[in-house]
Amino acid sequence: MTNKQTETGKTAPVGNPVPSFWNADPRPLDDFRSTKDLPSEIDIVIIGSGIAGVGTAYHLLQDTSFKASIAILEARDPCSGATGRNGGHVKPDAFLNVPRNAKIYGAAAAAELAAFEASHVYAVKDLVEREGLDCDFNITRALDVFLNPGHAKQTEASYRELVKAGIVDLHDTSFTPKKDAERVSGVKGAQCCFSYTAAHLWPSKMIHQLLQMLLNKDVKLYSHTPVSSISGTPDENGRWTVTTSRGLIKAPKVIYATNGYTGELLPEYSRSIVPIRGICSHISSTKGADTPHLVNTYGIRFDARNNDYLIPRPDGSIIVGGARQRFWHNKGRWYGTVRDDELVDEAVSYFDDYMQRHFRGWEDSGAKVNTVWTGIMGYSADFMPHVGEIPEKPGQFIIAGFTGHGMPQILLSTKGLASMVRDGVPFENSGLPRIFKTTKARISTKRSLMEENLDPLWRTGRKSKL
Numbered sequence: 001m002t003n004k005q006t007e008t009g010k011t012a013p014v015g016n017p018v019p020s021f022w023n024a025d026p027r028p029l030d031d032f033r034s035t036k037d038l039p040s041e042i043d044i045v046i047i048g049s050g051i052a053g054v055g056t057a058y059h060l061l062q063d064t065s066f067k068a069s070i071a072i073l074e075a076r077d078p079c080s081g082a083t084g085r086n087g088g089h090v091k092p093d094a095f096l097n098v099p100r101n102a103k104i105y106g107a108a109a110a111a112e113l114a115a116f117e118a119s120h121v122y123a124v125k126d127l128v129e130r131e132g133l134d135c136d137f138n139i140t141r142a143l144d145v146f147l148n149p150g151h152a153k154q155t156e157a158s159y160r161e162l163v164k165a166g167i168v169d170l171h172d173t174s175f176t177p178k179k180d181a182e183r184v185s186g187v188k189g190a191q192c193c194f195s196y197t198a199a200h201l202w203p204s205k206m207i208h209q210l211l212q213m214l215l216n217k218d219v220k221l222y223s224h225t226p227v228s229s230i231s232g233t234p235d236e237n238g239r240w241t242v243t244t245s246r247g248l249i250k251a252p253k254v255i256y257a258t259n260g261y262t263g264e265l266l267p268e269y270s271r272s273i274v275p276i277r278g279i280c281s282h283i284s285s286t287k288g289a290d291t292p293h294l295v296n297t298y299g300i301r302f303d304a305r306n307n308d309y310l311i312p313r314p315d316g317s318i319i320v321g322g323a324r325q326r327f328w329h330n331k332g333r334w335y336g337t338v339r340d341d342e343l344v345d346e347a348v349s350y351f352d353d354y355m356q357r358h359f360r361g362w363e364d365s366g367a368k369v370n371t372v373w374t375g376i377m378g379y380s381a382d383f384m385p386h387v388g389e390i391p392e393k394p395g396q397f398i399i400a401g402f403t404g405h406g407m408p409q410i411l412l413s414t415k416g417l418a419s420m421v422r423d424g425v426p427f428e429n430s431g432l433p434r435i436f437k438t439t440k441a442r443i444s445t446k447r448s449l450m451e452e453n454l455d456p457l458w459r460t461g462r463k464s465k466l
């Protein structure tokens with residue numbers, strides 16, 4: 001593939017993404033294709049080989065009596081999308097967006113989502129242990145650290161209201177006030193912090209091992225096989241025709257695990273799921289074993305809009321992403337773009353001396369940036385992913401739009417989706433949060449809560465001083 005988008009159009013995956021720390025070394029399944037030619041027909045086509053696509057195939061085959069043939073089609077190397085380019089943080093939201101979600105969807109739906117997210121930490125752990133996956137998985141406490149005094153006060157007040165209201169289970173969340181926040185978190189200038197159970201891991205290592213297991217169970221994988229379209233109607237046998245760069249494949253069931261690229265194949269979703277570009281970095285110290293060790297993962301919140309995410313790696317190095325202060329005032333640099341084949345140049349130097357600037361005890365650490373990369377998220381217009389059977393397209397399913405927050409939402413979503421695809425389980429009995437269900441009303445609304453939320457920033461076009 002060239003540096004441009006695939007020939008299909010504006011929001012298809014681009015060729016030659018900048019290498020991420022996680023995918024820097026070649027892997028045996030890069031370039032892998034199970035057979036030279038695509039099979040002309042198959043029972044289930046899955047488009048996309050990130051955690052959504054691979055997780056769905058994995059869960060489909062958890063029922064060993066299920067004998068369907070499955071092909072995973074991937075435009076680039078396996079797991080070269082967001083799952084291979086993210087922060088590696090499984091950070092369930094216990095309280096931050098709960099008031100917003102309760103306001104939009106009601107308290108019960110907000111609580112259901114918070115519990116679903118919390119259960120992911122142990123769901124990922126169970127998967128890693130059950131399958132013996134070597135992917136640097138670690139359980140940790142995530143610290144959300146607030147640096148702006150007004151924002152810290154507001155968040156504390158809304159946390160206290162949540163405690164009083166008893167909407168969500170906050171047993172695992174611990175609050176530290178200003179007087180101890182800097183010492184407890186290690187973050188300079190901390191005004192308060194919250195901690196709760198989370199995890200971190202090497203996502204693409206996990207996915208490549210799962211893929212290898214699936215290949216051993218006769219799942220077919222076709223990398224570098226972009227899908228350009230799916231027929232508008234099924235044939236007389238109820239099969240959809242999937243057109244790829246390597247020819248056609250017919251299948252009665254098609255699953256779109258296509259994240260921010262979904263609108264390219266399903267134009268009806270192009271307002272509902274928008275590609276958003278993020279930036280991330282890998283930092284390590286020249287002092288090797290003498291580097292101060294971080295035991296927690298972090299969300300560092302500069303104000304209501306700007307925040308970074310950070311995980312320590314077992315080898316002492318650090319992954320930090322965010323840097324919105326440098327480029328979010330300029331919508332064209334991140335909104336609606338799938339260009340992960342280039343950096344956001346104005347944001348790259350943001351990560352220089354990051355640890356020295358923000359963390360106590362790191363001033364003389366010699367910590368330096370090794371790699372910076374970009375990646376494409378799929379932001380949902382109403383903040384919720386779309387999961388389930390696509391309206392008016394029987395046999396076609398979607399699992400996409402996790403709004404930059406997929407690691408505490410996707411794995412169990414793939415389990416629920418697999419039960420719908422394999423056993424015809426209705427969405428309502430699939431174990432998924434009710435607000436994840438894809439519906440005609442959600443897709444056809446002209447309203448985008450996400451855009452309304454971002455609009456003040458675009459209107460002022462002001463660069464953050466942070």
Ligand SMILES: Cc1cc2nc3c(=O)[nH]c(=O)nc-3n(C[C@H](O)[C@H](O)[C@H](O)COP(=O)(O)OP(=O)(O)OC[C@H]3O[C@@H](n4cnc5c(N)ncnc54)[C@H](O)[C@@H]3O)c2cc1C
Nearest residue numbers: 048050051052075081082083086087089227259375406407
């Ligand atoms: C920089 C960055 C940092 C992030 N950090 C975190 C984090 O720390 N924690 C967290 O929870 N979330 C994070 N996220 C979000 C998280 O990575 C995603 O929610 C999650 O990985 C989405 O998984 P997915 O399988 O849906 O999508 P992807 O991993 O993007 O997979 C979609 C795949 O579909 C393929 N595809 C698309 N269209 C086609 C087509 N037409 N033909 C063939 N193949 C196609 C793509 O090439 C891609 O491989 C981050 C994302 C980014 C970009």
